[in-house]
Amino acid sequence: MIYAFLTLGALTMAIPYVxxxxxxxxxxxxxxxxxxxxxxxxxxxxxxxELFSLLPMLRYLLNSLFVASTVTICNLFFxxxxxxxxxxHRFWGRDKIFLLLLSAIMIPYQVNLIPGFxxxxxxxxxxSFYALIVPNLAMVFGVFLCRQYxxxxxxxxxxxxxxxxxxEFGIYRVIILPLIKxxxxxxxxxxxxxxxxxxxxxxxxxxxxxxxxxxxALSVLNSTFxxxxxxxxxxxxxxxxxxxxxxxIPAEIYHLGHHYDWIERMKR
Amino acid sequence: xxxxxxxxxxxxxxRYAYLFIAPVVILFSIFVLIPAVASFFLSFTKYNxxxxxxxxxxxxxxxxxxxxxxFWKALRNTGIYVLGVVPVGISLSLLIAVAINQKIRFKNxxxxxxxxxxxxxxVAYSVIWRWLFAGEKYGLINHWLIKLGASxxxxxxxxxWILPAIMIxxxxxxxxxxxxxxxxxxxxxxxxxxxxxDIDGAGGWHKFWNITLPLLRPTLIFVAIMSVxxxxxxxxxxxxxxxxxxEGAGGVLDSALTIVSYLYEKGFQRFxxxxxxxxxxxxxxxxxxxxxxxxxxxxxxxxx
Numbered sequence: 001m002i003y004a005f006l007t008l009g010a011l012t013m014a015i016p017y018v019x020x021x022x023x024x025x026x027x028x029x030x031x032x033x034x035x036x037x038x039x040x041x042x043x044x045x046x047x048x049x050e051l052f053s054l055l056p057m058l059r060y061l062l063n064s065l066f067v068a069s070t071v072t073i074c075n076l077f078f079x080x081x082x083x084x085x086x087x088x089h090r091f092w093g094r095d096k097i098f099l100l101l102l103s104a105i106m107i108p109y110q111v112n113l114i115p116g117f118x119x120x121x122x123x124x125x126x127x128s129f130y131a132l133i134v135p136n137l138a139m140v141f142g143v144f145l146c147r148q149y150x151x152x153x154x155x156x157x158x159x160x161x162x163x164x165x166x167x168e169f170g171i172y173r174v175i176i177l178p179l180i181k182x183x184x185x186x187x188x189x190x191x192x193x194x195x196x197x198x199x200x201x202x203x204x205x206x207x208x209x210x211x212x213x214x215x216x217a218l219s220v221l222n223s224t225f226x227x228x229x230x231x232x233x234x235x236x237x238x239x240x241x242x243x244x245x246x247x248x249i250p251a252e253i254y255h256l257g258h259h260y261d262w263i264e265r266m267k268r
Numbered sequence: 269x270x271x272x273x274x275x276x277x278x279x280x281x282x283r284y285a286y287l288f289i290a291p292v293v294i295l296f297s298i299f300v301l302i303p304a305v306a307s308f309f310l311s312f313t314k315y316n317x318x319x320x321x322x323x324x325x326x327x328x329x330x331x332x333x334x335x336x337x338x339f340w341k342a343l344r345n346t347g348i349y350v351l352g353v354v355p356v357g358i359s360l361s362l363l364i365a366v367a368i369n370q371k372i373r374f375k376n377x378x379x380x381x382x383x384x385x386x387x388x389x390x391v392a393y394s395v396i397w398r399w400l401f402a403g404e405k406y407g408l409i410n411h412w413l414i415k416l417g418a419s420x421x422x423x424x425x426x427x428x429w430i431l432p433a434i435m436i437x438x439x440x441x442x443x444x445x446x447x448x449x450x451x452x453x454x455x456x457x458x459x460x461x462x463x464x465x466d467i468d469g470a471g472g473w474h475k476f477w478n479i480t481l482p483l484l485r486p487t488l489i490f491v492a493i494m495s496v497x498x499x500x501x502x503x504x505x506x507x508x509x510x511x512x513x514x515e516g517a518g519g520v521l522d523s524a525l526t527i528v529s530y531l532y533e534k535g536f537q538r539f540x541x542x543x544x545x546x547x548x549x550x551x552x553x554x555x556x557x558x559x560x561x562x563x564x565x566x567x568x569x570x571x572x
Contacts, residue, residue, distance in 0.1 A: 002367050009364055010381040012440070016396045017384065019408060023399065036411050082292040089285035092278065097293065104300050108501055108555055110528055111548045114310060114541050115303035118317070135299040138292040168284040197389035199504050204536055215391040222395050223511040229399050240392045247387050248380055 020240070024048070024233040031230050047230035051238070054225070055217060056210060061238065064214040067132045068195035075191045076184050078138040083146025084176050088158060098147075101140045109200070117204050131205040132213065136195065142187050149183035150176060189247060196243060214239045311545035321542070328546035339547070341522050342530040349435055349526065350499040357439045358491060361446035366480065368447070369454045379451075383444040390441065394508035397437045398424065401509070424513055427523035434505050434524055441505075442498070446491050453487025454480070493562050497555055503528040527551050 018038065023031060025043045051057050085091070086098050116135060125131040153176065161171050177184075199215045206212055212220065221235045273281075311328055315321035332339045368378050385393055400408050401423035410420035423433040461479045470478070481488075506529045510519030517533035518525025527547065535544030 002370055002372060006364070006367050006372070006378050009443075010378055013381045013384060013443070015408075016393065016400060016440075019400060020396045034411075036408050078291040078295075082289040085285040085288035089282065089288070091282035091285040092275075094285070097289065100301075101292070101296060104296070104304070106556070107300075107304050108497075108548075108552055110501065110531055111307045111545075111552050112300060112303040113531075114535050114545050114548065115306035116299060117536075118306075118541070119298065119303065121317070135295070138295040140292075140296065140300075143292055168288075172288075193387055197387075197391075199389065199391050200532075215389045218389070218391050218395055219508060219511070222391075222398065222508055226398075226512060229402070232395055233399060236392045236395050240388050243387055243389075244384060 017240070017244075020233045020236050023230055024237045026230055028228075028230060047228075047234040048238075050228075050231050051221075051234045054231075055221070057217060057235070057238065059210060060212050060214050060217040063129075063132075063211065064196055067129065067213060068192045070133050071136045071195045072188050072191045074133075074137045075139055075142050076188055079142030079187065080146045080150075080177065080180060080184065081172060082138070082143045083150050083180075084172050086143065086147045087150035088153075088155070101143060104140055113200070113204060116201075120205055126205055127208045127211050129211070132202060132211075135201070136198075139191065142191065145183055145187055146180060149180045153179055193243065193247060307545045307548055310542055311549050313542045315541040316539045317541065324542070328543045329550075332543065332546055332550065338516075338518075338522060338525065339530060342518070342525045342527050345431060345518075345522075345524060346500060346502070346526045348431060349438075349502060350496060352432075352435045353438050353442070353499050353502075354492065354495045356435075357442050358446060358488070358495060360439065361443045361491075362450055362484075362488075364443065365447045365450035365454055366476065369451060379448075382447050385441040386444045386448075388441075390504040391508055393441055394437055394505045397433075397440075398509050398511075401433050424509060425520055427519075427521045430510065430513075430519050430524045434502070434509055437505050437509065438499070438502060442495065446495065449491050449494075450484065450487060453484050456487075457483045489562065493559055496558055496562070500551065500555055500558070501528055502526050503532065507532070527554075 022038055022040060024047050025045065026040050027042055027044045027046065030041060086094060120126060120131045120135070123130070157175055158171055161175055166174065197215060198213070199219070202213045202216050203219070206216060218235050218239055221232050225231055310321065312323060312325055313321040314324050364382060368375060413420055421429050423429045457480065462475055465475050465479060503526065506518070506524050506526050510524050513519045514522065516522060516525065517529040517537065528551070531544050531547045531551070534540045534547060
């Protein structure tokens, strides 16, 4: 009985993906054929060809890849650095600053959209990579995760390195970084995911053709070529499938436990 | 620390720490802290980017609460959405989590399948569901409805069905996320409780009702709060599923207008930044109150 229930559930989960892929390789007659069928009689890559010729889709995918990678790498660096300071350094105002950072979690992101837009506009960053990248370079969640992880590193290790004449940055590079690899791996995965899937912020700061990210491109496909379902599904496939393939391999994603709420939050 | 040193000397000694937190603190101030405060002040102004902001006091809030039926429509739709998505979504994901937590084969396979939407962009799966819901009979869902003997529904264009359609998409998309939180909670329940119940001859239903549910309560409350917060902020699904169907951001006759889609329309289609900021703060207040209520009332009433 459990298997029947789970299999039914799994089918409900999988069917939209299967339908997406099936539709994306159907010629137009088969897309509109009745009854709809999961079998494709004459598979074709025409929808993909159409997709990449009507829109600069490759450019959009590369935009997303570039933004997501840059944001991920910088977050790993900035967050671990700050996390180290918050975990192991004593300095004036430490706890107050940390609390201020944490309290920002309470604020829904919509509150920041309008002033964020105005700031980015005044910086002259609209329709540029700056607008997509800079505001996301250092996420509070990353700092929090790194701090928690670094707190568990024994102080003796750090003191030893100090006695050996290691510089502050040296301690971070030689001792802290190698020890927090699991946390960094987890942080990398979901920073990348959240950026790759991010929609609302790009929607607001990007409105010219070449700078769109992959989800924005999908949204444009949906609203302007919405009836050419084969092409829209081809678009959904190229945005979705690489992520599914790449991110189901690492096991770290299953060990995030109670941090899942952040994935949802960072998806915006 | 040496108390003889002056404040400035100590600050100098701590310079590395300040250097290390500087990037985060600076970026946080510019893109989170200042905007949050600015938004509050903007909500008391009229501002359209072109001319300077003009102080109007509580006018934006007065307009929204007393002269804006569309805001109330958005609030009502969002309320219905939350009341639908949260209980159904949590019940289903609890069932799935409990099922997966049993001794079953292909455990990781099932986990992976349910987790797929979590790593998929909301835009992407909304686009897929828009195609599943497509109005004509060659849409998959309507085809199945016909097969089951029901009449097909014009999900996206019919004002009565667009909101349920969006709710279905959101429940589907949120299952994996809730399931994982609940699964983590289930794994903290010691197996000795179940063993003791087995000795006493308790059945599966009794074990679920008397052991699982009470001990899972903290996790359930957490999941409920997160789910409520996220549901109040629903936007992408609405944006994609109503694309091209209505005049504003809410589909046919505003039948799917939600708080955030109204905020988006006010702010980024009409450029009424003052009013949009007011809506943002109203949303903040609603989320804050609901969370506070959940934490204080629900948690204090059931302590284990």
